[in-house]
Amino acid sequence: MRAVSLQGSNQEDRRERFRTGLRTGIPYAAAGLLVGISFGVLAQPVMGNVAPIVMSALMFAGAAQFAATAVLAAGGGAAAAIAAATLLNLRFGPMGVALAPSLRGGRLSRAFTGQAMIDFSWAAASRGGGRFDARFMVGATLPSYPAWVGGTAIGIFAGDLIGDPAKLGLDALFPAFFLCLLVEGELRPGMPAVVAAVGAAVALALIPFTPAGVPVIAASAAALVGLRRSGDE
């Protein structure tokens, strides 16, 4: 009996965390809709009407999609576009390793949960001490999916009405959002603040010398200072 009731409350708790994630994800999805629209507007002349929507639906990775489109628009070809976008996506490697110890279930279900990683939901699901709330993360990602794919479609078919998305300042939405996440959630005094400062400095130093994506991957290495401090806790 006890085991049954425990399992019941556990399931309820998981549902609750999923719902909390959903609510947390809505503001980000609103921003995602607008950025999705600007992706659609920029991608349509390069990729046509269908490919950008398929790309948003299957890839679901904002920064990498912008990068691939920019390379194709400049006549760089498929190989260069794939390389640029993959560099931007490589950060999901360490992010996935970070998430992994918090995942339950078989390989397939874990691989599936990994697909729900976006920068925002992953960071918002971080619970300190290296733990992540996977249910919360999946919930927080969910609203962004229809927003991103739908936004792309709107951008494609309403591009003429919208004009240049840069005029609307939409390119400031994501960095502002990540800054808010950092300030409100991750910028705890001590090591997190130091790592954030080092990460920012590394990225700043590498921007002019490396392809897109590399500064962020290199900056994530700042977390290695945790090795030195793990003994002190």
Add this chain to the structure above:
Amino acid sequence: MSEVWVTVIVLTVATAVIKGAGPVLVGGRTLPRPAMAVIALLAPGLLAALVVVQTLGAPEGGAFELDARIAGVAAAAVAVSMRAGLLPAVALAAIVTATVRALA
């Protein structure tokens, strides 16, 4: 097949593999404490780098591009540090960026 569709299909597979790799290979295991300490610090470093790159970097990479985004993101920083809340701060970023761009 066109360059566009090759790009879409290869990137779809590559993204799924990258996102799935950690969860499949390390999933469900308890990692040693030093590894967990590193993981705990990944989010602040990564978020800070994303802010810097997306505010100051050229979209195609390899160069700085200093423009109205800086004013917008700075406005959001002030707003969020004054506890304005997330959505107002982010909305302010777009409004300030658009305004500075229109004036420039």
